Amino acid sequence: FAKPTDSEAETSTEKLTVAQARRGTPAHRPVRVYADGIFDLFHSGHARALMQAKNLFPNTHLIVGVCSDELTHKYKGFTVMSEDERYDALTHCRYVDEVVRDAPWTLTTDFLKLHKIDFVAHDDIPYTSAGSEDVYKHIKEAGMFVATQRTEGISTSDLITRIVRNYDIYARRNLQRGYTARELNVGFINENKYRLQDQVDKVKETVRTVEEKSKSFVYKVEEKSHDLIHKWEEKSREFIGNFLELFGPDGAWHAIQERSGRMLQALSPYSSPRGSPSSSPTRRRSISPDSSSPSLSPSTSLSPPSSPSASSQKRGSRSSVKSTSTYARHVQ
Secondary structure, eight states: OOOHHHHHTOOOOOOOOHHHHHHOOOTTSOEEEEEEEOOTTOOHHHHHHHHHHHTSSSSEEEEEEEOOHHHHHHHTOOOSSOHHHHHHHHHTOTTOSEEEESOOSSOOHHHHHHTTOOEEEEESSOOOBTTBSOTTHHHHHTTOEEEEOOOTTOOHHHHHHHHHHTHHHHHHHHHHTTOOTTTTTOOHHHHHHHHHHHHHHHHHHHHHHHHHHHHHHHHHHHHHHHHHHHHHHHHHHHHHHHHHHHHSTTSHHHHHHHHHHHHHHHHSOOOOOTTOSOSSOOOOOEEOTTOSSEEOOTTSOOSOOOOSSHHHHHHHHHHHHHHHHHHHHHHO
């Protein structure tokens, strides 16, 4: 915080021009730039303005003046933060070198000389207040004014407007966090209304959660059912393909049947053609009608007579040869 002795300790009192300040000054002679304001609800717009003021010149000592609650309530309106809170907020800003408490609303020559101020930094928009069209008019005429740029979209008034617009939301929020209705200046009816709204919101949230879980469950069931159907279709196609491959016209089953048929045909005895006197290849004896010698007939067996004598076997063999030739002529 600024003290009168700090300003009086400055040895150099020579006046600087903007051109001289921008060229740079010796280390023992920084350019003393002053920026003032209310700085209620200190935000990024305030910090950007002070950053610009700090970087106006290569060697800058930034002094920030903060108006008291009394002056602020008189000329601008009620503040959210007290003057001590606003003073303390400025001391934590990295661009600020010195804070002047209870700063004047309109800068006087004596105040400028007391703090040995070289330049005053503020946005160039005319600041109408205290019956003046621009409280910085005499500073501009003296050539001590340096303009900074405002940050659009952020201001203390914007923040307060946002809170007022969403008053019910913030009142309910603070009630939920443990503040009493008395502390929030909320009446009995509004307090109960907020409590009821909280209960309704909880029910809605529960219903929404159940609905989301139900949708998730249904989605999972549908996904699994699609997977099962897909797998069933694949298994069905695989089963049908295997069945056709096994039992189709060119399948393995027909090939097995054909092979087994060939094997049975190869293993089974020769069968006589239709119209043959005998369906069996067994040789039988028959007596030719035009010969008195015995011949093969379908009813005569070709097997030799069962005689133990060797002569009988020889006769049987000769008769077998004869009957075979007779049977061959008969078949032809």
